[in-house]
Amino acid sequence: MQHFSAFTRIRLPSLIIKRSLSTRPIEVTQRSFANASNRTRTLAKSHGRIVVLGSGWAGFKLMRDLNKEHYDVTVISPRNYFVFTPLLASTAVGTLEFRCITEPVRGYSKDVDYHQALCNSVDLENQLIHCTSNLDDNKGEKFTVDYDKLVIAVGEYSNTFNTPGVKEYGIFLKDIKDAQRIRARVLECFEFAAQPGVTDEEKANKLHFAVVGGGPTGVEFSAELYDFITEDLSRLYPQLMEYTRMTVYDVSPSILGSFDQKLSNYATQKFERNGIQIKPGSHVLEVKKDVISIKEEGEVPYGMLVWSTGLMPNPIVESMMTAAKDPRTRRILTDKKLRVLDSKTMEPLKNIYALGDCATIKDYNLPATAQVASQKAIYLGNELNAALKSNSHVDKGFSFENRGSMAYIGSWQAVVDMRPVHEKATEGGHMAWMFWRSAYLSMSVSARNKMLIPMYWCLTWVFGRDISRF
Amino acid sequence: MQHFSAFTRIRLPSLIIKRSLSTRPIEVTQRSFANASNRTRTLAKSHGRIVVLGSGWAGFKLMRDLNKEHYDVTVISPRNYFVFTPLLASTAVGTLEFRCITEPVRGYSKDVDYHQALCNSVDLENQLIHCTSNLDDNKGEKFTVDYDKLVIAVGEYSNTFNTPGVKEYGIFLKDIKDAQRIRARVLECFEFAAQPGVTDEEKANKLHFAVVGGGPTGVEFSAELYDFITEDLSRLYPQLMEYTRMTVYDVSPSILGSFDQKLSNYATQKFERNGIQIKPGSHVLEVKKDVISIKEEGEVPYGMLVWSTGLMPNPIVESMMTAAKDPRTRRILTDKKLRVLDSKTMEPLKNIYALGDCATIKDYNLPATAQVASQKAIYLGNELNAALKSNSHVDKGFSFENRGSMAYIGSWQAVVDMRPVHEKATEGGHMAWMFWRSAYLSMSVSARNKMLIPMYWCLTWVFGRDISRF
Numbered sequence: 001m002q003h004f005s006a007f008t009r010i011r012l013p014s015l016i017i018k019r020s021l022s023t024r025p026i027e028v029t030q031r032s033f034a035n036a037s038n039r040t041r042t043l044a045k046s047h048g049r050i051v052v053l054g055s056g057w058a059g060f061k062l063m064r065d066l067n068k069e070h071y072d073v074t075v076i077s078p079r080n081y082f083v084f085t086p087l088l089a090s091t092a093v094g095t096l097e098f099r100c101i102t103e104p105v106r107g108y109s110k111d112v113d114y115h116q117a118l119c120n121s122v123d124l125e126n127q128l129i130h131c132t133s134n135l136d137d138n139k140g141e142k143f144t145v146d147y148d149k150l151v152i153a154v155g156e157y158s159n160t161f162n163t164p165g166v167k168e169y170g171i172f173l174k175d176i177k178d179a180q181r182i183r184a185r186v187l188e189c190f191e192f193a194a195q196p197g198v199t200d201e202e203k204a205n206k207l208h209f210a211v212v213g214g215g216p217t218g219v220e221f222s223a224e225l226y227d228f229i230t231e232d233l234s235r236l237y238p239q240l241m242e243y244t245r246m247t248v249y250d251v252s253p254s255i256l257g258s259f260d261q262k263l264s265n266y267a268t269q270k271f272e273r274n275g276i277q278i279k280p281g282s283h284v285l286e287v288k289k290d291v292i293s294i295k296e297e298g299e300v301p302y303g304m305l306v307w308s309t310g311l312m313p314n315p316i317v318e319s320m321m322t323a324a325k326d327p328r329t330r331r332i333l334t335d336k337k338l339r340v341l342d343s344k345t346m347e348p349l350k351n352i353y354a355l356g357d358c359a360t361i362k363d364y365n366l367p368a369t370a371q372v373a374s375q376k377a378i379y380l381g382n383e384l385n386a387a388l389k390s391n392s393h394v395d396k397g398f399s400f401e402n403r404g405s406m407a408y409i410g411s412w413q414a415v416v417d418m419r420p421v422h423e424k425a426t427e428g429g430h431m432a433w434m435f436w437r438s439a440y441l442s443m444s445v446s447a448r449n450k451m452l453i454p455m456y457w458c459l460t461w462v463f464g465r466d467i468s469r470f
Numbered sequence: 471m472q473h474f475s476a477f478t479r480i481r482l483p484s485l486i487i488k489r490s491l492s493t494r495p496i497e498v499t500q501r502s503f504a505n506a507s508n509r510t511r512t513l514a515k516s517h518g519r520i521v522v523l524g525s526g527w528a529g530f531k532l533m534r535d536l537n538k539e540h541y542d543v544t545v546i547s548p549r550n551y552f553v554f555t556p557l558l559a560s561t562a563v564g565t566l567e568f569r570c571i572t573e574p575v576r577g578y579s580k581d582v583d584y585h586q587a588l589c590n591s592v593d594l595e596n597q598l599i600h601c602t603s604n605l606d607d608n609k610g611e612k613f614t615v616d617y618d619k620l621v622i623a624v625g626e627y628s629n630t631f632n633t634p635g636v637k638e639y640g641i642f643l644k645d646i647k648d649a650q651r652i653r654a655r656v657l658e659c660f661e662f663a664a665q666p667g668v669t670d671e672e673k674a675n676k677l678h679f680a681v682v683g684g685g686p687t688g689v690e691f692s693a694e695l696y697d698f699i700t701e702d703l704s705r706l707y708p709q710l711m712e713y714t715r716m717t718v719y720d721v722s723p724s725i726l727g728s729f730d731q732k733l734s735n736y737a738t739q740k741f742e743r744n745g746i747q748i749k750p751g752s753h754v755l756e757v758k759k760d761v762i763s764i765k766e767e768g769e770v771p772y773g774m775l776v777w778s779t780g781l782m783p784n785p786i787v788e789s790m791m792t793a794a795k796d797p798r799t800r801r802i803l804t805d806k807k808l809r810v811l812d813s814k815t816m817e818p819l820k821n822i823y824a825l826g827d828c829a830t831i832k833d834y835n836l837p838a839t840a841q842v843a844s845q846k847a848i849y850l851g852n853e854l855n856a857a858l859k860s861n862s863h864v865d866k867g868f869s870f871e872n873r874g875s876m877a878y879i880g881s882w883q884a885v886v887d888m889r890p891v892h893e894k895a896t897e898g899g900h901m902a903w904m905f906w907r908s909a910y911l912s913m914s915v916s917a918r919n920k921m922l923i924p925m926y927w928c929l930t931w932v933f934g935r936d937i938s939r940f
Contacts, residue, residue: 033712
């Protein structure tokens, strides 16, 4: 240990202190960090401002791809980060940490301007959008942003089909906040059941985990919860295992209905073997506090209810009267160049594009998936960047290349349906699970997360999931 | 890719699937995870039940050390985890992730019983404690737990010195939830200032970060926030740096007053060089929304206020009339064997111990630090375990071995005051910082966190801190 008076002689190599500020003495009266950065941004670029509404699969990907030397790019979104949704269910039980699957919008490029706000309306004539801040301190504060090109990628909301009580008592699985709520809730249910004086009936009610919706999200969440219960909670609350149940409700006759029939059966058998009940053909009438009312079986108590039954339009999309909508899904209709169509003339509107879950191409209906959103963003980014060049680029319009679908089904098994790529390419089991993990790892965005994700997979395998509840 | 029909032939080595359940077919009608664990717990052990109130430095350490083959150990605490407090300030700005510094109480040993509750009162005569659940679903539910030996390690609350508005508008730095609030708040302030239409004055007000209290916690938090601002936020919000300010207020004449004078001066100079204002001799009269009222300078606007001025007794300690209290600090008085003293006779009460911040030894006053709490827990654990053996163990009473103190002061520098170990062992600068990091890493508890902490240090160094706000 060096004596104090020697401290001025000790200096680490410059590599180590590269991120710290200059340490030369400056005026004590200095009151700000003005010197901490000397970067400036030029706001007026030659090809004008592209405003992107949304920071999901479509908006975030497009923002990254756009040529920011020539375009001013502004992102407006109520959340300042992108979520890698395929792994959201993993974070809801702690297989992965929340920040393994988020990417900050601002972090990507200092050339992107960002405002945390909701878009209220679009003024097509003056090329303006009206926004409302959703920051706690500034809530309801309104401002306008002008655009040269506008890209609508606001996504959709979770659909409750007007079932009473879902918003109040159910938990969706769309955002990090939902995953945080689920993680806290599962642990709360177990701590509740472990308290003195709780009856067996109360234990069984509180430890009934209900999932409504047997699509990929509902199935993957059930699988992750199953892993959490059997791998970790069974070790920590052994006396509660006999009270613990999981049920997946769906209106349709089977789970994973969009997958190959064999895979759907495989997942069903796997769930049943694991003790997860599947209740196909169930109609949820109402969700109350602690009780779900089902047409086919009456009132069923639950401790946590996760609702994942599909999507419904975002209010901003509903309010855009000028834009044509798909009559069934009420999504914005675009042409194959992703230009929004006029609701009267069905001709493309000027300088306004829509993609992601909130949009669909006229006469070319595609599912509302991350894969479609991402491919549309790549297409639009290429086209907008190509428009900067003088040579005659031919825009052939968007075409989707279906790469298949995957779902995790628990205990290190998955189902992979790649029939669009090869007619026999379907797979269920451990190999499919390895493929599932590799595919998602390769799709994750930043180098940071590409390191964090496998590291947490290892940590979870070795040490189990953390159950600290805060 | 294997064809689906081949899935039954594919099996990973047993190592890989060691954590999954048996996959042999079981009845489809099975409704619970009863088979997921076959462990049972024997609740009656030969030497009776030790109830530990609290899961901080004292309670958590004692729980780990107690011989659980002979003692039934029950922990009762409002939070189900231990927090490694020296690194809490690091998590508040994202240098480390929250779960790097928590250890679940249940995770440590399946032989420890745990209840998430607050203790209301102790019935010494019948050896019972009355508790109130603090789970959301069970809030206010009361239950009693009997004990053979009771250990009070409930800690203390943050002291506001009855300053109005601190609880409403200030943020303490005692628990993970505080760190989460701080992290979200700093990012909110920057997003606010970056929104269109915000005036320069509003920016300057919102980007004034005030810290009240110049002790180690206040100083370390200021240092971490300084790093966050200069290393990350300056890159992401370069245009806002000229509005950003930090101020540390303290009633006493200097910061780090408990440290060697030279180190205190060193930290002061470092802060001033960095542009962090120090306002010694400041008396905070009131905290309002967005404004702090200071006797010496009137009303000062702020964006975030962190309050860290010391500790005050926990209500349960206040209500224990039978226990003797220190007249000045109102902490529980114990003898050197950590047995609680009777307030009337000043003789030790039977089977009841107190340690950690809520207790102090009569005529042997020690600071309320993690170091003291931890050493007392080791001492008491040894004594209680030794009492199990028949040989005549001599209990010489607790004696504290002061190992000095450390504080991080920003930009990879720290101050280390080890005068209790060697009279000349004081150090400030980069070497001290390396010592600071090594010491805390070696003190962190689980293998999991010993891996996570250095990994996040590296990730933060390479990629910066994540600014996703949720």
